[in-house]
Amino acid sequence: MRCKMCGEKALIRLKAYNLNLCDKCLKEFTLRRVKRTINKFELLKENDKVLVAVSGGKDSLSLWEILNKLGIKTKGFYINLGINGYSDRSEEKALKFAAERGLELHIECVKDHFEGLGIPELSKMDKRPPCSLCGMIKRYLMNKVAYEGGWVLATGHNLDDEAAALLGNVLDWKEGYLSRQEPKLEGREGFSPRIKPLVLCSEREMAAYAISSGIDYILEECPFSQGATSIFYKGLLNQLEEQSPGSKLRFYLNFLKIKDVFKKDTPQLSSCVQCGYLTTGSLCNFCRLKSKIKKGGNAPL
């Protein structure tokens, strides 16, 4: 198997594009693909600076590296979720990645915001599934840090993530979610712009990119992610991809073409009485949780 670009020994066969690539050409291919994604969906304007949300995993660290290689000003942002050993091991990967490349990394710890409690304890206390709680806290902190610093927030969601989320939204026909699923959410008062530059790169391509680039990333999954519906949906889509290569990409791209048929739900937002960020109630979920802890877990929901 030879690389279609340079004729060297190929590392990977990308059936979706009917393309064999060596490790060097795969890296160039991925770089070009991310650049094309940024241009196609107008993810960035000139002089935009990007806060890259990194988890220590292959997608976000690769994204950070790629954006740097594309000459974009970046800063990394890692949130330590306080999940036993997993959080420390993934923080270590993010720190090592930044140090080796001389990049700036901002770190926030969930425990610093919630009186020493991490996601597992908060989940138990709030009687809320850890993934839903974790999503809320991450979204809040990412948005706050990005918004206050004037950054565009970039996350490492890849094609498999987006296609799985899309499948989930389609199976339930969640019109509001479908209307908001796009590679860029524009910024507005209280909200930083959010972009997903890896939406056209499959999980397999990103793993190959990270390995070829010698990126030392955390292999273990979050212990709470086991049995997650998204993993199940990814499995279904992988069967589809196996049967008909390129299916995931078609599913996602054709969706973007027609997605404006779905009406946006525009909830009435007001400023949180505590932090000032926009929320649907009077107290945002983040501040509600904070005050619940201060009151010893007895605050009203």
Next chain:
Amino acid sequence: MRCKMCGEKALIRLKAYNLNLCDKCLKEFTLRRVKRTINKFELLKENDKVLVAVSGGKDSLSLWEILNKLGIKTKGFYINLGINGYSDRSEEKALKFAAERGLELHIECVKDHFEGLGIPELSKMDKRPPCSLCGMIKRYLMNKVAYEGGWVLATGHNLDDEAAALLGNVLDWKEGYLSRQEPKLEGREGFSPRIKPLVLCSEREMAAYAISSGIDYILEECPFSQGATSIFYKGLLNQLEEQSPGSKLRFYLNFLKIKDVFKKDTPQLSSCVQCGYLTTGSLCNFCRLKSKIKKGGNAPL
């Protein structure tokens, strides 16, 4: 395992409804469900008479029986596709079903319309996949017979068929197909109304109904259906149903709630110069095939 209705020994567990049923209660349940489907989607008006398209399989024969039990005037309609032994064996089942119940069955043979050629020969000659050709011919003949007799045409598509078709349409985001996927297509000039009264009944429920009712149906699948994409999609949806019972029904019903977001494509139609039925060109596909055969396979496409 006891029947939830009568306490007798249950035959089947329907996880989607968290319901165990004995064979007698299952039959009543299915009858009520079809009746509810007809009412919910306003499939029939008073005094409508129904032409039931029967293939000899469990769904269409059960549908015919159910509509009769509901007191609706029906006639069966069987198309012999000229597929080796399969067509004769399925015709036999339809004939036997009708004879045992004293019901009227109208039969058309594809070979009578195409100079002795059946689907396999026509497919080779027309260089068109058999399933696409067969679909075109069946739709034409079903519509013609129903329209000219003033019948509402009913087909035996069950929930699994509809959910699989929906999944296929969603994976490609075929807006026109999505806009037309509903339990009833209204009649208009040249088109008979078409209804699908089994859309809320799963394949498994229909098999149990047919067996409980002692319906002798053809078990073998059409030899051309092997490897069909719809079977693959059904497999994916069955995994989903296994993981989360009721998923297929939710997927289909929630789609119907939002389906009006998809714009109908309204192709310009004119009368076929040969048969007079509506078509997008000057000659409809059915008549084009007929004339191609008369001219020895050399007619323009």
